[in-house]
Amino acid sequence: xxxxxxxxxxxxxxxxxxxxxxxxxxxxxxxxxxxxxxxxxxxxxxxxxxxxxxxxxxxxxxxxxxxxxxxxxxxxxxxxxxxxxxxxxxxxxxxxxxxxxxxxxxxxxxxxxxxxxxxxxxxxxxxxxxxxxxxxxxxxxxxxxxxxxxxxxxxxxxxxxxxxxxxxxxxxxxxxxxxxxxxxxxxxxxxxxxxxxxxxxxxxxxxxxxxxxxxxxxxxxxxxxxxxxxxxxxxxxxxxxxxxxxxxxxxxxxxxxxxxxxxxxxxxxxxxxxxxxxxxxxxxxxxxxxxxxxxxxxxxxxxxxxxxxxxxxxxxxxxxxxxxxxxxxxxxxxxxxx
Amino acid sequence: xxxxxxxxxxxxxxxxxxxxxxxxxxxxxxxxxxxxxxxxxxxxxxxxxxxxxxxxxxxxxxxxxxxxxxxxxxxxxxxxxxxxxxxxxxxxxxxxxxxxxxxxxxxxxxxxxxxxxxxxxxxxxxxxxxxxxxxxxxxxxxxxxxxxxxxxxxxxxxxxxxxxxxxxxxxxxxxxxxxxxxxxxxxxxxxxxxxxxxxxxxxxxxxxxxxxxxxxxxxxxxxxxxxxxxxxxxxxxxxxxxxxxxxxxxxxxxxxxxxxxxxxxxxxxxx
Numbered sequence: 005x006x007x008x009x010x011x012x013x014x015x016x017x018x019x020x021x022x023x024x025x026x027x028x029x030x031x032x033x034x035x036x037x038x039x040x041x042x043x044x045x046x047x048x049x050x051x052x053x054x055x056x057x058x059x060x061x062x063x064x065x066x067x068x069x070x071x072x073x074x075x076x077x078x079x080x081x082x083x084x085x086x087x088x089x090x091x092x093x094x095x096x097x098x099x100x101x102x103x104x105x106x107x108x109x110x111x112x113x114x115x116x117x118x119x120x121x122x123x124x125x126x127x128x129x130x131x132x133x134x135x136x137x138x139x140x141x142x143x144x145x146x147x148x149x150x151x152x153x154x155x156x157x158x159x160x161x162x163x164x165x166x167x168x169x170x171x172x173x174x175x176x177x178x179x180x181x182x183x184x185x186x187x188x189x190x191x192x193x194x195x196x197x198x199x200x201x202x203x204x205x206x207x208x209x210x211x212x213x214x215x216x217x218x219x220x221x222x223x224x225x226x227x228x229x230x231x232x233x234x235x236x237x238x239x240x241x242x243x244x245x246x247x248x249x250x251x252x253x254x255x256x257x258x259x260x261x262x263x264x265x266x267x268x269x270x271x272x273x274x275x276x277x278x279x280x281x282x283x284x285x286x287x288x289x290x291x292x293x294x295x296x297x298x299x300x301x302x303x304x305x306x307x308x309x310x311x312x313x314x315x316x317x318x319x320x321x322x323x324x325x326x327x328x329x330x331x332x333x334x335x336x337x338x339x340x341x342x
Numbered sequence: 343x344x345x346x347x348x349x350x351x352x353x354x355x356x357x358x359x360x361x362x363x364x365x366x367x368x369x370x371x372x373x374x375x376x377x378x379x380x381x382x383x384x385x386x387x388x389x390x391x392x393x394x395x396x397x398x399x400x401x402x403x404x405x406x407x408x409x410x411x412x413x414x415x416x417x418x419x420x421x422x423x424x425x426x427x428x429x430x431x432x433x434x435x436x437x438x439x440x441x442x443x444x445x446x447x448x449x450x451x452x453x454x455x456x457x458x459x460x461x462x463x464x465x466x467x468x469x470x471x472x473x474x475x476x477x478x479x480x481x482x483x484x485x486x487x488x489x490x491x492x493x494x495x496x497x498x499x500x501x502x503x504x505x506x507x508x509x510x511x512x513x514x515x516x517x518x519x520x521x522x523x524x525x526x527x528x529x530x531x532x533x534x535x536x537x538x539x540x541x542x543x544x545x546x547x548x549x550x551x552x553x554x555x556x557x558x559x560x561x562x563x564x565x566x567x568x569x570x571x572x573x574x575x576x577x578x579x580x581x582x583x584x585x586x587x588x589x590x591x592x593x594x595x596x597x598x599x600x601x602x603x604x605x606x607x608x609x610x611x612x613x
Contacts, residue, residue: 133485135404139434
């Protein structure tokens with residue numbers, strides 16, 4: 005078996021050696037990416053499609069530049085599209101060599117032109133799974149098991165493109181699929197709330213973030229809001245990720261924009277669709293607008309403050325106002341992009 | 343309120359293809375069942391069913407929400423915060439698919455770029471498989487949760503655009519297993535659970551599957567279509583049910599609900 009990321013034995017060994025102390029883990033995103041994302045790393049991407057995507061972390065990885073990264077996730081849109089977009093523009097600066105995934109796209113906003121560009125031009129190695137397969141792989145990793153059995157992703161062609169294995173169940177005598185654990189070198193996750201030690205509270209759907217955090221060698225967390233440790237300690241059943249799984253805590257409001265962050269803001273639809281449109285153009289040979297986008301919004305700014313600072317206030321305001329409201333209360337709000 | 347809020351006495355005369363599909367989808371759903379829905383028209387269909395004959399339908403979305411009410415406008419994603427409004431239970435993807443694997447999900451709505459006579463679907467790639475897997479002619483988004491729903495929901499309803507190039511005798515890649523090769527117990531022997539595809543809904547026909555051969559058959563033609571016109575848009579031979587009928591068009595009330603209450607800004611139901 006060729007493990008991508010860490011093998012189960014290596015993952016166990018690294019965790020035994022890790023400093024699990026309860027210490028202040030606040031740092032800048034620049035420092036966090038510098039310390040925990042290395043060339044050749046297997047990167048677990050948190051969130052789900054464009055919900056709570058770790059956009060700010062992806063932008064920082066792009067700014068710093070890395071080679072030969074591989075990405076693992078169930079379904080994602082903006083993060084792989086930003087990373088693959090940067091690779092398309094400046095392959096000498098940033099390169100993604102491999103994707104392990106179930107879906108790359110934007111659901112309502114359409115398919116991923118960057119996935120099409122990279123695969124149809126044979127620039128990237130891919131391994132297809134289902135959403136549950138990938139979620140189970142992170143879960144196996146989080147449980148300290150080398151694999152888990154599943155009844156998903158079998159009997160079609162998906163199992164022929166990946167490292168899953170059939171066995172005859174020793175108890176029922178029926179075929180069942182085993183999927184190998186996924187232990188990323190680094191998990192990148194955006195949450196609503198965290199304390200200085202790394203205890204995280206996820207609001208709404210957790211997607212596969214807790215499992216990914218527990219399976220990864222290192223974890224970078226960006227949070228909308230840093231909360232007092234007392235907030236965590238008074239209701240610890242609401243902690244989604246415990247502090248000793250986390251290595252860096254960065255308070256970054258709008259850290260998943262133009263994705264959605266549950267209860268904080270809705271999609272930045274105008275900007276999301278704008279970027280998506282540039283990638284569509286790139287695939288069809290219109291290269292410059294995408295290059296100009298990266299020059300302005302990613303390379304041209306120092307950090308997330310700079311990126312969000314370029315967003316018109318009306319777009320941020322609308323994304324905040326439209327989130328978590330009934331249709332009735334949304335009436336009268338004006339989408340600035342419409 | 344009467345048990346059936348939908349007044350079938352007045353059919354709409356002005357409706358779009360997507361409104362027809364949504365109406366057909368809604369009418370296939372039984373009240374009090376648990377429905378796993380993907381992004382798009384299934385979300386409209388579930389809501390329409392809830393507002394007509396199925397007020398106690400229980401939606402489940404793969405991001406992790408169980409039993410919500412879609413009262414914050416239509417979600418743009420199955421991980422959208424709008425799928426969690428008034429939900430009974432929220433976890434994550436593992437939880438949603440464990441529910442599916444365990445048998446809590448009665449119906450899954452899935453789609454694909456290609457479908458074969460046995461209801462197997464392709465949403466991964468166009469090109470030669472396995473030779474050109476790494477550099478296909480056209481790369482599609484991939485399974486997402488469709489490959490999971492197709493494996494473990496009690497049954498599935500497929501929504502596919504009815505075009506010759508999409509209804510094919512042989513798929514270029516099988517993402518979501520249906521009745522596989524149609525042989526008896528094919529799904530069980532392959533390690534799958536659930537009974538596989540039950541319905542296929544298109545702009546041209548409502549279809550089911552033959553009990554014995556598991557091949558697709560026309561149950562009803564959509565308004566304005568005939569068996570011949572449906573067959574002409576299909577790349578394999580369709581069976582025809584002995585009780586073939588013409589599908590009832592959307593009622594005025596169904597169209598009013600879609601346009602005024604469910605999808606007023608035409609996110610999914612174009613007019």
